[in-house]
Amino acid sequence: DTAVSQTPKYLVTQMGNDKSIKCEQNLGHDTMYWYKQDSKKFLKIMFSYNNKELIINETVPNRFSPKSPDKAHLNLHINSLELGDSAVYFCASSLLNRRNEKLFFGSGTQLSVL
């Protein structure tokens, strides 16, 4: 029943490893996002996909590669993990071109890079 679900909830890994986070929404939204929340709790957008097409790509290292197989899924793959990648990553979704539609968040993935 969860509207926006992401897995895993926690991820602990060594520097240099490659890892993926998955996200799915069952709200019928056409747009999905990845946000990174740092230790100071600042939420910053990384990517946004609308109907499987990349529409927002903020200044994010190439080691981060999003993939959207369909409009209900948006996965995030991270290569060669670094200590600075440690953060909470939130997936979110919305209806992009409709007014008065809010952003729905997943429960977050806490990534710790050792």
Add this chain to the structure above:
Amino acid sequence: EDKVVQSPLSLVVHEGDTVTLNCSYEVTNFRSLLWYKQEKKAPTFLFMLTSSGIEKKSGRLSSILDKKELFSILNITATQTGDSAIYLCAVEGYALTSGTYKYIFGTGTRLKVLA
């Protein structure tokens, strides 16, 4: 550059106090302003504001938007320990670089309510 600034960054009050959280913004082609409450996990939606001067209310929480002065406030009356959280303000605006709308978040206000 688009930005959303929240103040104060953190606040400690006692139960029963009233608090006012501020959110000011400079965003291209403003569409809406949203308030979220974040406890341990995902931010949960509180209010969406699109028109100036119309107060939105939910229990002890209320919010209002001033589109002329480019700010919004979130009021919490008779605070309880369960109100302890980070309160996030997000503004939806048009991103010229990507040709689409996006949400820009403020840094949040961390509220702690003591018993």
